[in-house]
Amino acid sequence: MLDYETLRLVWWLLLGTLLIGFAVMDGFDLGAAMLLPFAARTDNERRIVLNTIGPVWEGNQVWLILGAGAIFAAWPMLYAVAFSGFYLAMFLALAALILRPVSFKFRSEIENPLWRGLWDFGLFVSGAVPALIFGVAVGNVLQGVPFRFDDTLRMTYEGDLLGLFDPFALLCGLVSCAMLVMHGGAYLALKADQPVAGRAADMARGGAIVLLTLFALGGVFAGHGIDGYKVTSDLAHDGPSNPLLKTVTRTSGAWLSNYNTYPWMLLAPALVFVGATMTSALLRAWRNGFALMASGVAVAGVVATAGFSIFPFLLPSSLDPNASLTVWDASSSRSTLLIMLFATLVFLPVVLAYTAFVYRVLRGRVTMGYVKENKSTVY
Numbered sequence: 089m090l091d092y093e094t095l096r097l098v099w100w101l102l103l104g105t106l107l108i109g110f111a112v113m114d115g116f117d118l119g120a121a122m123l124l125p126f127a128a129r130t131d132n133e134r135r136i137v138l139n140t141i142g143p144v145w146e147g148n149q150v151w152l153i154l155g156a157g158a159i160f161a162a163w164p165m166l167y168a169v170a171f172s173g174f175y176l177a178m179f180l181a182l183a184a185l186i187l188r189p190v191s192f193k194f195r196s197e198i199e200n201p202l203w204r205g206l207w208d209f210g211l212f213v214s215g216a217v218p219a220l221i222f223g224v225a226v227g228n229v230l231q232g233v234p235f236r237f238d239d240t241l242r243m244t245y246e247g248d249l250l251g252l253f254d255p256f257a258l259l260c261g262l263v264s265c266a267m268l269v270m271h272g273g274a275y276l277a278l279k280a281d282q283p284v285a286g287r288a289a290d291m292a293r294g295g296a297i298v299l300l301t302l303f304a305l306g307g308v309f310a311g312h313g314i315d316g317y318k319v320t321s322d323l324a325h326d327g328p329s330n331p332l333l334k335t336v337t338r339t340s341g342a343w344l345s346n347y348n349t350y351p352w353m354l355l356a357p358a359l360v361f362v363g364a365t366m367t368s369a370l371l372r373a374w375r376n377g378f379a380l381m382a383s384g385v386a387v388a389g390v391v392a393t394a395g396f397s398i399f400p401f402l403l404p405s406s407l408d409p410n411a412s413l414t415v416w417d418a419s420s421s422r423s424t425l426l427i428m429l430f431a432t433l434v435f436l437p438v439v440l441a442y443t444a445f446v447y448r449v450l451r452g453r454v455t456m457g458y459v460k461e462n463k464s465t466v467y
Contacts, residue, residue: 093325095425099162100415110151112384117145119272121215127288138467139454140279165418173245184217223264227257232406263302270295274383278376281455289371296364316342317404331417336409343397353396359389
């Protein structure tokens with residue numbers, strides 16, 4: 089049987105996989121929604137965009153539920169601190185996500201330009217707001233979150249909503265938005281009819297350039313503009329889940345130390361640059377299927393870079409660095425992790441197989457002719 093240390097590491101990897109799955113699978117939905125007012129200029133063109141993501145967005149959002157569920161069950165302290173401290177920000181993101189099905193449902197009910205324009209704006213908000221807030225959340229994690237524990241492990245959070253939106257966090261939010269514009273544009277280039285596909289491809293190439301620029305700037309900022317965190321005491325990898333049993337210091341450049349210790353981690357930022365560059369080149373050559381895959385590689389690289397940079401931390405504390413949550417002191421019990429691993433090994437392949445089946449059934453472009461001929465049955 090797997091020991092406690094290995095199970096903790098496995099669940100850290102699984103959490104990263106689920107977050108990457110959400111960013112890749114639901115990311116192009118959010119990106120397509122952000123591009124709706126710009127890539128599509130007429131009502132029928134916008135209906136093309138809606139029908140590229142309408143049949144799949146609910147299934148893609150399962151990855152968000154899986155990620156949140158994994159945090160709740162495998163990392164209960166992380167769940168308690170993050171979902172309490174980021175409560176208002178998460179509420180804004182969830183409110184925007186709730187706006188998405190409402191907009192899909194009501195947009196087509198009335199053939200009125202003002203009515204449909206209102207719901208089109210709602211769909212834009214449902215893509216832009218979560219993309220920005222999820223990026224801002226990552227920026228705050230990299231800087232540390234203002235929480236602490238007392239000697240009974242009761243948590244106190246001393247931040248506020250506006251405090252989350254500092255310059256570095258906003259930079260991370262813009263990285264997220266540019267990343268999903270690239271990814272959503274690549275998806276529309278593959279799935280939408282002309283002229284929507286052409287406009288989306290142009291915007292995806294622009295998003296790739298902005299992503300590379302902001303990602304590089306964010307890397308410099310994370311390495312030299314903000315303090316990172318480092319464990320300076322012995323930390324048992326199979327010890328009890330008590331974050332107060334270690335000593336942590338804040339120091340400049342700490343988030344770069346893992347790349348010196350584990351050079352293979354440099355693969356993650358390399359994937360961002362290679363993936364985004366290949367996305368732009370492949371879209372220019374109209375190899376849209378490969379462009380979408382390359383875009384997904386870049387998205388995975390962005391998420392992995394954040395995870396590798398802060399390892400073994402899950403959520404550093406700016407208020408009391410010693411209370412920071414790490415992979416080794418914030419997990420559920422060994423038996424819980426083991427039971428959940430067995431369940432994951434059974435059900436995750438089912439989710440992957442069903443997802444692959446759905447996308448195979450729905451392969452092909454959404455054409456203008458299809459939208460015009462099925463006005464009463466499609467979005």
